Amino acid sequence: MDEKQLLKMLKRDIIAEVEVERAQNAPKLELINEKLQQEMLRKEVHTMRTKNEEMRQKLALQDRDLKPFIDMEKRKLLDKLDEIADENKCCLCALKFETGGSHRRVILKCGHIFGQNCICTYLKADKKCPVCDSLAYLCDPRVIITGEILYTPLSN
Known part of the structure; x- marks a missing residue:
């Protein structure tokens, strides 16, 4: 056998070994890819939870800041309702009007x-x-x- 033939045989053997190893490592590679995806998802979920918590805290601060304004507007509306209720009473007897x-x-x-x-x-x-x-x-x-x-x- 000459050197070229020997090299071809070696190459074929090496290629065959690589293909066998690839076939044997395919499940391991899938498992590694799955674990990588799970880890990426876990990190993404953690990031989203962190962002959600930050948003929740911001909203809580906004609610706290808006509460006095909301209370003031609520008081104004209640006063207006009282005023309307007073307007819907007869000023002579102070009873509510009837529709008929x-x-x-x-x-x-x-x-x-x-x-x-x-x-x-x-x-x-x-x-x-x-x-x-x-x-x-x-x-x-x-x-x-x-x-x-x-x-x-x-x-x-």
């Missing part, structure tokens, strides 16, 4: 609002608005329905 019946909202020419029976009873005794003293007659009150004024006098 004898205590429904009526308005005088001067713009003041009363319960129907209350203002009619008042106007029988005195011919002026109890709030601003402008002249008012028993036929002046107009019924208010959902914010609109019906321009027909009440019948008594």
Whole structure:
């Protein structure tokens, strides 16, 4: 055998050995790759948890900083609701208006609002608005329905 043939045989043997080793190491390589992926995922999860915790802390600080503002706005809204509730009461008897019946909202020419029976009873005794003293007659009150004024006098 000459040297070239010997080298070819050696090369073939080496290639065959490498292929056998590759085949034997393939499961080990897969296991190593899986472990690397798991480690990368573990690091990514850790990073995400750290970021989430930082965000949670920032939000807690923002909530703490916003709480006085929110409380102030809440107080304003409650005051406005109280004001609206007061506006929805008759200033003569301090009862809430009804949507119909004898205590429904009526308005005088001067713009003041009363319960129907209350203002009619008042106007029988005195011919002026109890709030601003402008002249008012028993036929002046107009019924208010959902914010609109019906321009027909009440019948008594």
